[in-house]
Amino acid sequence: KNQVEQSPQSLIILEGKNCTLQCNYTVSPFSNLRWYKQDTGRGPVSLTIMTFSENTKSNGRYTATLDADTKQSSLHITASQLSDSASYICVVSFGLNFGNEKLTFGTGTRLTIIP
Amino acid sequence: NAGVTQTPKFRILKIGQSMTLQCTQDMNHNYMYWYRQDPGMGLKLIYYSVGAGITDKGEVPNGYNVSRSTTEDFPLRLELAAPSQTSVYFCASRDTGSSYNSPLHFGNGTRLTVT
Numbered sequence: 658k659n660q661v662e663q664s665p666q667s668l669i670i671l672e673g674k675n676c677t678l679q680c681n682y683t684v685s686p687f688s689n690l691r692w693y694k695q696d697t698g699r700g701p702v703s704l705t706i707m708t709f710s711e712n713t714k715s716n717g718r719y720t721a722t723l724d725a726d727t728k729q730s731s732l733h734i735t736a737s738q739l740s741d742s743a744s745y746i747c748v749v750s751f752g753l754n755f756g757n758e759k760l761t762f763g764t765g766t767r768l769t770i771i772p
Numbered sequence: 773n774a775g776v777t778q779t780p781k782f783r784i785l786k787i788g789q790s791m792t793l794q795c796t797q798d799m800n801h802n803y804m805y806w807y808r809q810d811p812g813m814g815l816k817l818i819y820y821s822v823g824a825g826i827t828d829k830g831e832v833p834n835g836y837n838v839s840r841s842t843t844e845d846f847p848l849r850l851e852l853a854a855p856s857q858t859s860v861y862f863c864a865s866r867d868t869g870s871s872y873n874s875p876l877h878f879g880n881g882t883r884l885t886v887t
Binding site: 661693700701702703721746760761762763765 | 776812813814815816817857860864873875876878879880
């Protein structure tokens, strides 16, 4: 069964601190993995995508990693800001047909930054 | 560009009532999707469309119907509302013409309560 598990479920950190969110998946055949940020009351917005051949990718203060062998990804946030308070959702794409890939969504990590 | 626009933002229905959740996008995306998001669960796919006139069922289609008469619009119909349909509904679109790895673009959701 294709599954995506995220940890922790929730996290509270002080402004300016770093944090790392985890995503483990059992999806097959793997196509790509994407991290989305979902602010309260809004739809998810894509942060970054990881394909099979990529190990690390940065987008500003966000750095995503992928280990395709262990089927794990992480999202590291550096020097957190109050605006980083949101849910972070890991989404894994699987399937071999262009444009008709299936997506499995994780349940998200709720991150709260306190001043 | 407005992106993906969903209306209404909030709605309360009585059991057995019907309603249509509206979704429109101005990005000329060919693929469109309806998801529901329940507390503690990952987003679940209800229906999707690969282009005008073409729709297909997702993971949880029971109790819903869709149509896609134009590229821009993808309404979701609830015929006989049930308490199990209480959820937040997200419409999304995707441009599969330019990139295999293109992201989903989400609307800001419709929060539906059935009592």
